Amino acid sequence: MTTTLEYIKFPSSSSTPKGLIVTLHGWGANAQDVAGLLPYLNLGDYEFVLPNAPYPYPYAPNGKAWYDLQAENMYQGLPESRQLLIDWLLSLESQTGVPLSRTILSGFSQGGAMTLDVGLNLPLAGLVMMSGYLHPGTGTTTQTTFPPTLIMHGRQDTVVPLQAAIKARDMAKNLGVPIEYHEFDMGHEIDVEMLDVLRNFILEIDGADRG
Numbered sequence: 001m002t003t004t005l006e007y008i009k010f011p012s013s014s015s016t017p018k019g020l021i022v023t024l025h026g027w028g029a030n031a032q033d034v035a036g037l038l039p040y041l042n043l044g045d046y047e048f049v050l051p052n053a054p055y056p057y058p059y060a061p062n063g064k065a066w067y068d069l070q071a072e073n074m075y076q077g078l079p080e081s082r083q084l085l086i087d088w089l090l091s092l093e094s095q096t097g098v099p100l101s102r103t104i105l106s107g108f109s110q111g112g113a114m115t116l117d118v119g120l121n122l123p124l125a126g127l128v129m130m131s132g133y134l135h136p137g138t139g140t141t142t143q144t145t146f147p148p149t150l151i152m153h154g155r156q157d158t159v160v161p162l163q164a165a166i167k168a169r170d171m172a173k174n175l176g177v178p179i180e181y182h183e184f185d186m187g188h189e190i191d192v193e194m195l196d197v198l199r200n201f202i203l204e205i206d207g208a209d210r211g
Contacts, residue, residue: 004084004087004088005051005053005054007049007050007051008035009047009050010035010038010048012047014044017046017047017098019046019047019205020047020048020098021049021103021202022049022051022089022104023037023106024051024110026110026112026131027057027065027109028057030053031052037195040195041199043202046202047096047098049096051085051088052064054084055081066113066114069110075136081114082118085114086118086121086122089118089122090122101123101125104125104126104128105119106128108130108131109132113138114135115127116134120139120141120143120146124147126148126149126201126202127147127148128201129149129150130153130194131157131160131188131189133160133164133165134167134168134171138168141175146176147178149172149179150179150180150197150198150201151179152165153165154183154184155183155184156186156187157186158187
């Protein structure tokens with residue numbers, strides 16, 4: 001695996017970005033896949049940073065993985081990826097000038113699981129889990145304050161069943177995490193309706209910070 005995360009960056013249209021949005025791709029995807037969604041968000045005054053996961057995906061040459069999801073090696077590589085992601089997030093302020101307090105961490109599927117795992121232990125502006133699930137041990141934290149968190153999932157998801165989102169929502173609520181939760185009539189995907197909710201969530205965080 002790599003010793004740091006490779007990433008692609010999309011600068012803000014403003015000389016001073018309102019904030020930083022980090023999005024973690026799912027198992028077998030890559031940062032470039034996520035980049036195709038950005039025009040639909042219409043958040044040009046934010047800077048976007050899209051990292052590639054550190055491990056190769058076994059079934060496609062350009063795919064990446066945060067850890068192994070094959071049954072015989074389930075979660076192999078997760079501790080290393082977790083630490084790598086934490087270290088990389090902590091280094092972003094020196095690279096972008098945007099502090100963690102104005103950074104939103106988001107992710108889809110395996111990237112959503114990483115988002116909740118890591119994000120509940122960092123002083124971030126917000127967390128977004130799309131079609132994600134809980135890692136074993138997520139929610140075991142000494143933190144007493146948490147970022148506002150958006151959880152979104154498709155009711156017809158056959159890859160990560162809806163029950164995974166409900167379980168994540170209930171765990172987060174029990175911790176005292178401020179939760180916004182949405183279900184959609186769709187499968188394991190990201191659609192325009194989901195992106196609209198994501199955009200509004202980010203704008204509400206920005207408004208609360210400035211209020």
